[in-house]
Amino acid sequence: MIQKQKNRKILIAEDEESMLHALTDTFNNAEFDVFGAKNGEEGLEIAFKEHPDVILIDILMPKMDGMTMLKKLRENEWGKNVPAIILTNLSDVEKIAEAVEDGICNYLVKTEWSLEEIVKKVKKLLHPVK
């Protein structure tokens, strides 16, 4: 699993520009190669092309929302196992819960997590401590 030397790739699907910027800056600083997407459609496209190691997905996005993107991702042979975190401020949507319950993804509420903690969480997801 561990990719030596090489930076890990993270895809961040987030339509709010300032948030995307903060996350990109932070993950870059944590030595990730960051791919930003401004909607679900773009997110899927990049995901299938770049095969990132981990994906952060916002829920409310234009064109294709995060849940749809996640669903489509999980239908894909490669995408069905890629670690994904739903990142939202809208603790809305039963679907998140279902997704979490089924182990399809993690989710976290933006206001509750500092950037530092998000990075930690992502790293933990990539290197699960047994």
Add this chain to the structure above:
Amino acid sequence: MGFFSSKEKDKYKLVFDLSPEAIVILDLKGNVTDINGRVFDWLGFKPEEMIGKSLAQIPFLNKESLIRAQENFKKRLAGQKIPPYELDFVTKNGEKLVGRVTASQITNGNKKITGLLVMISDITRQKESEENLKESEEKYRQLVELAQEGIWLIDEKSITTFVNPRMAEILGYKSEEMIGKHLFSFMDEKEVKIAEEKLERRKKGIKEQHDFEFLKKDGSRVYTSLETSPIVDRDGRYIGALAVVADITQRRQMELKLKESEEKYRNIIDSSPDAITITDLNGKIVNCNQAALELYGFSKKEDYIGISSFNLISQKDHQQATKSMAKTLKERSLKNIEYTLLRKDGREFPGELSASVIYNDKNEPIFFMAITRDISERKRIDRAKSEFTSLASHQLRTPLSIMSWYTEMLLKGRAGALKKQQKKYLKEIYDANDNLIKLVNMLLNISRIDLGTFIVNPSKVDLIKVINKIIKNLSFQVKEKKLKIEKKYPEKPFLLDTDQNIMNIVLQNLLSNAIRYTSDKGKITISIRKQGSFALIEISDTGYGIPEDQQSQIFSRFFRAENIKRKDTSGIGLGLYIAKSVIEQIKGEISFKSEENKGTNFYVKIPLELSKKSIKKYKSIYFYDSKTKK
């Protein structure tokens, strides 16, 4: 018969022998000298069995009669006049007869008394019928005296001629006080008019039964039921009337009460703004009020009654309705079940139904009474509220996150190194923003509690870990105030099957309050122990305490005690309200003891296991926090 001439003798002999009365001739000694044929016919004694014998020697009188006869014989001989008197005779066969005796002196030509002529009339039959009459009169007298009904007789001028004791009692008089009084003196003017009409009918020979209101002696009213008939003489002329009177005051009062209460309930039902429908046990509608007709869009009651209540419930809820009916029967009532209901025109609307069972006097269920409300408006408000909450959560949290994250980046030096002062100022911004985030979360929690969408999700929670973590996060304040924290529990896992989030909210609240509202160098003690099927957490402080007069309000929304308002202006008074509300979601309890300027003890009781009923999994559309870092 020596005192008659022979011609006369023959004539008298004839009279003597043919007399329908028994005649006995006695001499001065009281011996029988002659009897006529009637004596034999009547008593069965032959002349030879009687003649020459004294009264005592003939067994034809009973003992008492014999004595009486002998006494009267003496009196009569002495010239005393004795009115006819009765004697009890005994025939030769032993039959008892009654005779009326008249005795006359017999004189000879010298007017000298020679004996007595005793005439005896047989009055046995007459006596018998007299006895019978007396007996029957007695019977009727008793009947009248003891009757449960009043009996009242008036003459043709409506003057009372007789009342039995019961009648007098009904009107509160003595019998003798009523006799001689006019019928109308026992009623008021209004009733007099009715009585006049009734009397006219009586005079026409009409019998009838009717109710009537009399005035009692004390002026109160008595309701009666009368059975009246005219009394007429042999020629058919009206000579008065008879009434048999029953006091029905009590019955009437009960009827009135019943009627009143029926009317009251009918009014309540009719005027109820909630739709009330009565159905039989199969759901067939038997009655309803106006509000029900309006709710379901029916213009006529006739169209509504008789249809099945299932016609008013959307197909998809039929199964639930059937279940609810069974449950209502079992539990006698069922409250606030939500259905999609149907109007007559087929339009659907959200409704809430409460039902109860109506029983007959044998306690058998006979009907359902259902109260239905249109909850469209409530649903709309709920939706608006939840939309607002959603808006708040998204619209407020996004800028809050941005502020939080960018301040974090600045603090980390991501935009260049910062001077100490700049760092300090940024930290202030960061903390203030954090407080704002907490406030938004609190408001969200309140919304969820209000909407009933607060999630309860069970997991294994280690209380010790939760508490230690909160204390660690608050360690800065603890140090700053030089507080002492005493942990009266062993540092080993204390596991509960409960909701992590609720534990966080409650304990965070109580611990931060304890720290916040205890003055410098104070002490906070935390203990945890098992008590039955509960975990009992006690958090005590040596702080400001809660003034006694305000203790009842501390779990109220936006309440802050006066003493702490002066010392600390930053709180908003939601923490304890939320703590209590959420702990109730898991059937836990929170209570306290407090004394101003001495300190406060908070007690939290948490079930060791969540009951199935309290688990509310993801029914809602909001989460509080995913921060369950493992």
